[in-house]
Amino acid sequence: MSQIKIAVLDLNEGVKNEGMRCIRDILNRVQQTSNAGISWEEFEVRKSIQIPSLDFDIFISSGGPGSPLESKDAAWEIAYFNWLESINQWNNNPNKLQKKFVFLICHSFQLACRFFQIADVIKRKSTSFGVFPIHMLKYHGTVDPVFDGLQDPFYGVDSRDYQVVQPDKHKVHQMGGEILCIEKERPHVPLERAVMAIRFNPYIVGTQFHPEADAEGMSMYLLQEEKKKNVIENHGQQKWESMIEHLNDPDKISLTNSQILPNFILQAIAQIQHPYSLS
Numbered sequence: 511m512s513q514i515k516i517a518v519l520d521l522n523e524g525v526k527n528e529g530m531r532c533i534r535d536i537l538n539r540v541q542q543t544s545n546a547g548i549s550w551e552e553f554e555v556r557k558s559i560q561i562p563s564l565d566f567d568i569f570i571s572s573g574g575p576g577s578p579l580e581s582k583d584a585a586w587e588i589a590y591f592n593w594l595e596s597i598n599q600w601n602n603n604p605n606k607l608q609k610k611f612v613f614l615i616c617h618s619f620q621l622a623c624r625f626f627q628i629a630d631v632i633k634r635k636s637t638s639f640g641v642f643p644i645h646m647l648k649y650h651g652t653v654d655p656v657f658d659g660l661q662d663p664f665y666g667v668d669s670r671d672y673q674v675v676q677p678d679k680h681k682v683h684q685m686g687g688e689i690l691c692i693e694k695e696r697p698h699v700p701l702e703r704a705v706m707a708i709r710f711n712p713y714i715v716g717t718q719f720h721p722e723a724d725a726e727g728m729s730m731y732l733l734q735e736e737k738k739k740n741v742i743e744n745h746g747q748q749k750w751e752s753m754i755e756h757l758n759d760p761d762k763i764s765l766t767n768s769q770i771l772p773n774f775i776l777q778a779i780a781q782i783q784h785p786y787s788l789s
Contacts, residue, residue, distance in 0.1 A: 514779055516550035517562035519590075521574035521617050524557050528731055529573050529615070532722040536771050546779045559586045561593045564600055564610065568778050570771070573616030573720060578624065578631055578672055591625050601713050607785040611778035613771065614716030619708070620672055622716055626685065629677040629705060638668045639741075640749055641756035641763060643694045644706050644719060654690050654709055655777055659769040663694070665762035666706070666719035667728060673704035674718055686711040693718075721770035725763040729754065 518533055530552075541548045553560040555571075562569065581587040594612075601609045614622050623629045643663035646653050657664070677689050691707035707717045731737055732753060741750045756762045 513547040513549055514568065514782065515566045516548060516568045516570065516775070517566040518550055518552045519555050519562065519569060519571040519618070520552055521555050521572050523574055523576065524554075525575050527573075527575075528727055529720060529722055532720075532724050532727060532767070533570060533572065533771070535724065535727075536722060536767070536775075540772055540775050544776065544779065546783070548779075555590055556581075556586045559589050561589050564596060567608070567610065567782050568775060569597070569610065569612045571612065571614045571618035573618065573669075575617075577633075578617055578620035579633075581621075587621070590621065594622065594625050597714070598711075601711070608782055609713045609785070611774070611781070612714040612716075613774050614714070615722065616670060616718060616720060619716035619718055620674060622710065622714070623674045623677075623705075623708070626681075626710060627678075628681050628685070628687075628708070628710075629674045631672055631674055634671055634673050637671050637744070638673070638693075639670075639745055640668060641665055641753050642668050642719075644691050645694065646691050647689055654688065654707075654715070656715055656770055656773045657690070658773050660765065661761075664766055665756060665759075666717070666721060666766055667723035667763060668693075668719045670718065674708075675702050675704055677705050677708070682708065682710070687714075690715075691717070715774065717770070721766055723763060724767045725757040725760075728763065729757045732757070 516537065520530055522530060537550050553562050555561065556574065597610050597612055600606050620631045624631055642665065644666045646657060646662040679689060682689060687709045689705055689708055692703045693706050704718060706719055709715045732741060732750065738750060
């Protein structure tokens with residue numbers, strides 16, 4: 511079997527962040543533990559308009575700063591949407607037995623919801639920042655296999671000013687997809703719960719939260735004096751303390767980090783190696 515090639519699309523626009531480090535760490539772990547030969551390459555999408563070719567087997571598209579609405583008609587977004595369309599065309603071609611698998615994180619997820627026109631992407635009334643429970647939506651008595659090994663609810667790192675709401679479930683189903691997860695219930699807040707994960711079709715899945723976030727790195731980040739001060743000033747002492755507590759719980763962020771993105775990569779590899787098993 512030839513080597514599995516993975517493309518990482520970096521949408522951070524040159525802003526220093528923890529997400530790319532976490533993605534690299536997960537790829538290193540999978541590379542060390544999987545029997546498949548794995549290589550990967552990174553592409554700077556927003557500043558350099560670097561877009562991977564379809565020579566890659568698996569694509570992971572990161573989160574990023576700023577508004578997912580204000581990039582309409584930007585050169586990089588046009589190139590990004592053209593890439594998504596080319597993935598879709600490849601996967602819809604019955605002569606292409608080996609499909610292309612895509613995982614979309616936060617900003618990328620919001621962009622994809624706009625691209626596929628399956629939900630509204632709107633600005634939140636306030637920033638969502640912290641470690642939160644995420645609730646699975648069960649369908650046909652099962653949950654999507656990328657969530658194998660997790661309980662309901664599980665916990666994820668959330669950091670966003672925008673949200674995906676009002677999904678068109680009929681259109682998602684027509685695409686071969688499902689709404690997978692929604693945010694925590696807040697009985698005191700009279701607002702619809704945001705969509706937290708969608709399987710767009712059998713080959714493309716995305717999350718509003720950050721499944722790549724790791725507890726150790728996030729803890730070190732939050733313990734930096736400047737970061738601690740910033741979180742407390744913007745979100746309160748209680749928020750900072752609860753995040754540290756959740757990060758130190760092995761059944762929360764560490765578990766999510768160890769399951770979702772590794773599950774996606776390993777399941778994609780299995781389907782690439784055995785394409786005739788795909789329905």
